[in-house]
Amino acid sequence: MSDNTTDRFFGYLNWLFNPFHGLKTTEVYDLIGTSSLTEHALYLNLGYWRDADTIDKASEELALLVAKRGGMGPGDTVLDCGYGFGDQDILWARNMKPDRIIGLNITKSQVERARRNVADAGLGKSIDLREGSATEMPIENESVDLVVSVESAFHYRTREDFFREAFRVLRQGGRLVTADILPMENSDNLFRRMEQWLSWNLVAGKFNIPQDNCYLIPSCHNKLAKAGFVHIDIRSIRDDVYKPLHEYLSDNRAFIGKMHPLAKIMAELTLNRSAESVYCGLDYILSYSEKP
Numbered sequence: 001m002s003d004n005t006t007d008r009f010f011g012y013l014n015w016l017f018n019p020f021h022g023l024k025t026t027e028v029y030d031l032i033g034t035s036s037l038t039e040h041a042l043y044l045n046l047g048y049w050r051d052a053d054t055i056d057k058a059s060e061e062l063a064l065l066v067a068k069r070g071g072m073g074p075g076d077t078v079l080d081c082g083y084g085f086g087d088q089d090i091l092w093a094r095n096m097k098p099d100r101i102i103g104l105n106i107t108k109s110q111v112e113r114a115r116r117n118v119a120d121a122g123l124g125k126s127i128d129l130r131e132g133s134a135t136e137m138p139i140e141n142e143s144v145d146l147v148v149s150v151e152s153a154f155h156y157r158t159r160e161d162f163f164r165e166a167f168r169v170l171r172q173g174g175r176l177v178t179a180d181i182l183p184m185e186n187s188d189n190l191f192r193r194m195e196q197w198l199s200w201n202l203v204a205g206k207f208n209i210p211q212d213n214c215y216l217i218p219s220c221h222n223k224l225a226k227a228g229f230v231h232i233d234i235r236s237i238r239d240d241v242y243k244p245l246h247e248y249l250s251d252n253r254a255f256i257g258k259m260h261p262l263a264k265i266m267a268e269l270t271l272n273r274s275a276e277s278v279y280c281g282l283d284y285i286l287s288y289s290e291k292p
């Protein structure tokens with residue numbers, strides 16, 4: 001094995017099996033690389049499954065759900081925070097036709113690949129993908145109509161800083177829409193509560209979710225209000241995310257072949273458990289709010 005392959009192997013080992021691995025978010029995504037669950041694109045989200053029967057379709061449906069909730073369309077300047085490999089931006093540019101999409105992402109390896117994807121799609125003029133953080137946006141005050149974030153805000157240090165920055169860059173009447181992961185309210189049943197703790201902490205540990213972002217829907221609502229947002233609407237869409245995803249992956253295990261050998265073990269172990277148990281600590285929300 002070359003040094004690089006050895007480093008990657010031990011990096012993976014550390015990430016998967018050491019609960020105190022302490023990798024940074026960018027290191028996690030560098031390790032995952034392009035091992036997306038999707039077959040035809042490089043989405044990194046869990047998908048919205050109400051009308052989808054493949055992971056590719058479900059990933060697109062989640063991106064479209066966010067865009068439609070925000071009323072994305074011609075005339076809009078959109079800021080997309082946490083754009084992964086940029087597939088969602090290409091989808092929106094083609095389907096929703098906003099004037100312009102600016103993206104922010106902190107993972108350099110993804111930024112480079114996403115820019116190539118956008119150039120290959122011939123959309124370099126309308127999509128401007130930048131390296132930068134959602135918590136310190138290199139964006140002018142009141143210059144954006146719609147801020148969106150698809151399955152990324154749980155990473156931000158902190159989500160509240162992101163709300164504050166989103167409020168700053170939005171014009172009057174601008175909208176903020178996120179698809180995001182929160183913990184579930186604790187069950188009264190002690191065994192269930194332990195399962196929930198494990199469920200949340202496995203994900204929070206692996207994906208570097210800071211403790212500061214660990215709160216329920218009512219607190220999320222309060223934090224949006226504190227940032228200045230109005231007409232706040234947050235609803236759980238978890239029933240259309242986790243269980244159908246789990247069922248699909250259990251029946252279609254070919255994706256495991258794309259994974260690192262160590263990740264394969266983890267994936268098989270997870271898929272042999274029930275969706276209720278694996279995801280019982282995780283809520284999944286669609287949130288909408290406006291700048292007055």
Ligand SMILES: C[S@@+](CC[C@H](N)C(=O)[O-])C[C@H]1O[C@@H](n2cnc3c(N)ncnc32)[C@H](O)[C@@H]1O
Nearest residue numbers: 043044045082084105106107133134150152155
């Ligand atoms: C789960 S992936 C979702 C990617 C994409 N939205 C999708 O649906 O395929 C989370 C993304 O958030 C990005 N990210 C994490 N922290 C960030 C931050 N502070 N600012 C901007 N992007 C961030 C990661 O690099 C990654 O691209």
